[in-house]
Amino acid sequence: MEWTIHQVARATGTTSRTLRHYDRIGLLAPSRVGPGGYRHYDDAALRRYQRILLLRELGLGLAAIAGVLDERTDEVDALRAHADSLxxxxxxxxxxxxxxxxxxxxxxxxxxxxxxxxxxxxxASRYEDEVVQRWGRDAHERAQRTWRELGEAGRAAHGAEADAIGRGFAAAAARAAAPGGEAVQDLARRHHAWVSAFWVPGAEAYRQLTATYVDDERFRATYEAYGPGTAVLLRDAAEVLARRELA
CATH class of the missing domain: 1.20.5 (Single alpha-helices involved in coiled-coils or other helix-helix interfaces)
Incomplete structure (x- = not known):
C-alpha cells in the first residue's frame, strides 16, 4: 500500500513542502514518483519518516538525524532506543x-x-556542550553566573523583556515592516541588550546567534510561536544592526 504526499502531510501534521525538502536533501525519498511528479510513500518510507519525527522530538537537527539514520543499526533496536529516550x-x-x-x-x-x-x-546542563562549542566555555560560565546573580525578580524581568521583544517583532512582521526601519531597529537594540545581560556579542557573533533563530528548529519554533515571520524578521533586523552599529 502507498500513500500520496498529501495524505502523509495531512496525517503527520506537516506540509508537502517539508516532505519535498526532505527529499531534496536526501533525508526521506519517496518510494516512487508518479505521473506529474507526485510523490508516493510506501510502508518502508513511512517507517523512516516516523524515525525522523522521533529524532526531531529528541532535539536533533536534520544533519544529525541523517547521520543517525545512515548508521547500520537494526531498525527494531533503534526504535526501541528511541522509545526508551522518549x-x-x-x-x-x-x-x-x-x-x-x-x-x-x-x-x-x-x-x-x-x-x-x-x-x-x-x-540546565542539557545544552551545555552545545553552548560551549558555539560560544566558548567563558561565555557559558559567565551566563550561568549572571543568571544565578539575577535572583528571582531579575529572572522574571528578563523573561518579561524577552516576551515583549518577541511580541514586538511578531507585530512588526504582521505589518510587513522593513528590517532597517527605526521601530524594528529599536526592537533589535532591545534584543541585543537583552542578550548582553549575559554575554556581549560583537557584530559577527550577533549575526551567528540570530541566524540560529531561523536555522535551528528549536529556536525558530520559540519565536514563530509569536507569529509567522517573527524569527526571520529578528534575524534580518539583527543583520542590519550588526552592520550599522556593531561592526
Whole structure:
C-alpha cells in the first residue's frame, strides 16, 4: 500500500513542502514518483519518516538525524532506543510539571520555595556542550553566573523583556515592516541588550546567534510561536544592526 504526499502531510501534521525538502536533501525519498511528479510513500518510507519525527522530538537537527539514520543499526533496536529516550523525557517532564505546581501552591500560600523540590526535572546542563562549542566555555560560565546573580525578580524581568521583544517583532512582521526601519531597529537594540545581560556579542557573533533563530528548529519554533515571520524578521533586523552599529 502507498500513500500520496498529501495524505502523509495531512496525517503527520506537516506540509508537502517539508516532505519535498526532505527529499531534496536526501533525508526521506519517496518510494516512487508518479505521473506529474507526485510523490508516493510506501510502508518502508513511512517507517523512516516516523524515525525522523522521533529524532526531531529528541532535539536533533536534520544533519544529525541523517547521520543517525545512515548508521547500520537494526531498525527494531533503534526504535526501541528511541522509545526508551522518549519515556525518559516523559518522566522528566512529569517531574517538571510537579515542580511547577508545587511552586504555584507555595506562591499562593505565601511560602518560601524549597530548593529540594522546586527544581526537580530542570536540567540546565542539557545544552551545555552545545553552548560551549558555539560560544566558548567563558561565555557559558559567565551566563550561568549572571543568571544565578539575577535572583528571582531579575529572572522574571528578563523573561518579561524577552516576551515583549518577541511580541514586538511578531507585530512588526504582521505589518510587513522593513528590517532597517527605526521601530524594528529599536526592537533589535532591545534584543541585543537583552542578550548582553549575559554575554556581549560583537557584530559577527550577533549575526551567528540570530541566524540560529531561523536555522535551528528549536529556536525558530520559540519565536514563530509569536507569529509567522517573527524569527526571520529578528534575524534580518539583527543583520542590519550588526552592520550599522556593531561592526
Amino acid at each position: 519515556e525518559e523525557e516523559s518522566a522528566r517532564l512529569a517531574r517538571l510539571a510537579r515542580a511547577v505546581r508545587e511552586t504555584v501552591r507555595r506562591t499562593e500560600q505565601g511560602e518560601e520555595l524549597d530548593v529540594t523540590t522546586s527544581f526537580e526535572g530542570f536540567d
